[in-house]
Amino acid sequence: MSAVPLYLGLDSSTQGLAAVVIEIAPGQRRIVLETSLAFDEALPHYGTRHGVQRQADPNVATASPLMWAEALDVMMNRLADGSVDLRNLATVSGSAQQHGSVYLNGRATRALETLDPSVPLADQIRGTLSRDEAPIWMDSTTAAECAEITAAVGGSAVLAERTGSRAFERFTGPQIRKFFKQAPASYAATDRIHLVSSFLASLLAGRHAPVDHADASGMNLMELSTRRWWPAALEATSPGLAAKLPPIVASWTEAGTLSRYWQVRYGCPPAKVIVWSGDNPCSVIGTGLVREGGLAVSLGTSDTVFGPMREPRVDSSGTGHVFGAPTGDYMGLTCFQNGSLARERVRDACGLTWPEFSRALEATDPGNRGRILLPWFEPEITPPVLVPGVHRYGLPAGDGPGHVRAVIEAQQMAMALHSRWMAVEVDAIHATGGAAANRQILQVMADVFGADVYQLEVANAAALGAALRAAHADMNVDGRAAAWEDVVSGFAEPAAASRQRPDAKRHAIYRALMPVYAACEAHALGRGPDPGPLIERFRRDGI
Ligand code: ADP
Ligand code: XUL
Numbered sequence: 001m002s003a004v005p006l007y008l009g010l011d012s013s014t015q016g017l018a019a020v021v022i023e024i025a026p027g028q029r030r031i032v033l034e035t036s037l038a039f040d041e042a043l044p045h046y047g048t049r050h051g052v053q054r055q056a057d058p059n060v061a062t063a064s065p066l067m068w069a070e071a072l073d074v075m076m077n078r079l080a081d082g083s084v085d086l087r088n089l090a091t092v093s094g095s096a097q098q099h100g101s102v103y104l105n106g107r108a109t110r111a112l113e114t115l116d117p118s119v120p121l122a123d124q125i126r127g128t129l130s131r132d133e134a135p136i137w138m139d140s141t142t143a144a145e146c147a148e149i150t151a152a153v154g155g156s157a158v159l160a161e162r163t164g165s166r167a168f169e170r171f172t173g174p175q176i177r178k179f180f181k182q183a184p185a186s187y188a189a190t191d192r193i194h195l196v197s198s199f200l201a202s203l204l205a206g207r208h209a210p211v212d213h214a215d216a217s218g219m220n221l222m223e224l225s226t227r228r229w230w231p232a233a234l235e236a237t238s239p240g241l242a243a244k245l246p247p248i249v250a251s252w253t254e255a256g257t258l259s260r261y262w263q264v265r266y267g268c269p270p271a272k273v274i275v276w277s278g279d280n281p282c283s284v285i286g287t288g289l290v291r292e293g294g295l296a297v298s299l300g301t302s303d304t305v306f307g308p309m310r311e312p313r314v315d316s317s318g319t320g321h322v323f324g325a326p327t328g329d330y331m332g333l334t335c336f337q338n339g340s341l342a343r344e345r346v347r348d349a350c351g352l353t354w355p356e357f358s359r360a361l362e363a364t365d366p367g368n369r370g371r372i373l374l375p376w377f378e379p380e381i382t383p384p385v386l387v388p389g390v391h392r393y394g395l396p397a398g399d400g401p402g403h404v405r406a407v408i409e410a411q412q413m414a415m416a417l418h419s420r421w422m423a424v425e426v427d428a429i430h431a432t433g434g435a436a437a438n439r440q441i442l443q444v445m446a447d448v449f450g451a452d453v454y455q456l457e458v459a460n461a462a463a464l465g466a467a468l469r470a471a472h473a474d475m476n477v478d479g480r481a482a483a484w485e486d487v488v489s490g491f492a493e494p495a496a497a498s499r500q501r502p503d504a505k506r507h508a509i510y511r512a513l514m515p516v517y518a519a520c521e522a523h524a525l526g527r528g529p530d531p532g533p534l535i536e537r538f539r540r541d542g543i
Contacts (some may be wrong), residue, residue, distance in 0.1 A: 009467025013096075013097055013300065017075050018460050019036070024471050065196075068490050085271055093466045097196055098196075098279060105128055135179075138378070139169065146167035146168070163223065168381070179238075198211045206256065213248055214249075215277050221234060225312075249275060258270055284307075294426075298433040299433040306334070307422055336411065337381045343435060368409055371405075372520045373391070373395055399456060415449075429454070445500075457491070
């Protein structure tokens with residue numbers, strides 16, 4: 001009897017590395033293993049906080065590529081300890097935080113091809129970096145470069161139309177331009193610029209891996225319609241860039257096989273490595289949203305709202321992004337930086353545990369009697385806020401429970417408001433990410449959006465999505481037609497018992513509060529009048 005094939009999905013997120021192993025055979029589909037590690041705890045020598053190397057300037061956010069590499073060693077060591085039979089591994093793929101970039105010198109190609117199984121990975125990669133730290137998605141230091149690139153290609157609308165997004169500080173193109181301007185010699189010594197996803201796939205395959213069209217769309221460098229590097233954007237970004245970028249391929253492309261390093265060190269077979277993708281594109285698959293019409297919300301380090309799109313509908317307001325999706329279609333996404341870490345800031349300031357936080361949320365009134373918090377503890381992506389600052393409207397600084405409700409309501413209203421451009425009629429939301437475990441938070445989501453909210457059977461949608469992408473590629477290779485619905489079926493399922501319905505009265509409160517919230521945002525951004533009178537009216541008529 002031949003062994004049932006196993007598929008491994010890895011997820012290198014902002015805060016840690018997770019793995020999901022699934023098994024697929026006729027009549028047999030199951031999760032074999034789910035495991036994760038947190039960078040701060042598992043690899044304390046990198047000195048990260050929440051996976052990020054923070055500096056005095058709140059706009060700077062980087063992490064070491066060596067940390068991501070070392071985490072792969074730790075994880076494979078864990079998987080090889082006998083809990084799964086790695087010999088049955090058929091394909092491997094991965095998901096990584098989007099937008100971050102890794103800069104390698106001319107020694108990298110050979111180093112990747114000749115990795116010595118007796119020496120830890122990070123030690124062998126150290127000498128191949130032409131830049132020690134990788135800028136990540138939270139970095140917002142490239143306003144000048146965004147303006148330069150935008151002007152060079154003919155304006156924001158042109159850039160958004162061609163690449164799916166206006167220039168964003170954290171996107172890879174502006175980050176590359178800043179590196180070229182600030183460290184021209186190191187830029188010149190850079191042979192290859194990888195995304196986090198293609199860097200980690202390269203480490204597995206022992207050769208430079210391509211980027212997939214989904215993660216490549218988070219760079220302000222790829223033309224969405226052709227899925228090729230857009231020459232005008234490359235030119236506007238930095239000299240000689242075309243030669244430094246990996247090729248762009250479809251998300252189901254094979255990047256190679258697990259190299260000798262993994263085979264000898266951990267007893268892996270030469271399993272196929274399928275190109276990695278971004279965490280949000282992988283989550284589209286891992287939340288089972290493979291056709292237009294669905295919406296998912298991920299409450300991870302970042303909060304994101306996303307949904308598949310058949311055809312790209314670019315956001316003219318400049319808020320959101322259109323990416324390629326791993327299905328070959330497209331996806332719309334809006335990203336918020338003050339997600340889990342903002343919730344934690346409020347929780348910690350009140351000295352609460354998560355269960356106490358949830359009780360405080362339940363004990364306060366929906367609508368918070370018009371008390372509003374804009375939780376921009378860190379620079380914010382949506383709406384764009386480069387100078388962090390928390391704004392309170394009618395919310396006394398000492399009102400702990402008021403802050404608990406205010407942070408959750410603000411986040412949910414911001415998500416509902418800033419995802420309207422996607423024009424998705426939403427009646428059900430699939431919730432994922434660490435905070436999706438919190439049913440009280442999901443109830444506010446249901447009430448604000450006026451939609452049913454479901455948790456998923458597998459909590460880590462990004463890692464599951466990567467495992468399902470690995471499986472899908474294997475099914476295609478075997479010549480079987482693998483419709484995405486069939487691939488995700490039985491895995492990326494909303495848990496029926498988890499359904500949370502919106503309450504009509506509470507939804508009405510949020511419909512009335514939404515313009516008040518929008519007015520607070522406009523005021524805080526210096527674009528609108530004092531929202532005091534609107535808040536007063538809400539309180540008076542207030543539901
Ligand atoms: P990422 O994938 O971006 O690294 P995760 O999706 O794993 O992050 O989410 C991690 C976050 O989940 C933590 O920072 C924490 O704030 C949040 N979290 C975990 N449990 C709860 C809970 N019960 N309520 C609210 N938030 C939670
Ligand atoms: C999306 C984004 C984040 C990162 C980290 O645009 O920047 O969601 O992918 O999760």
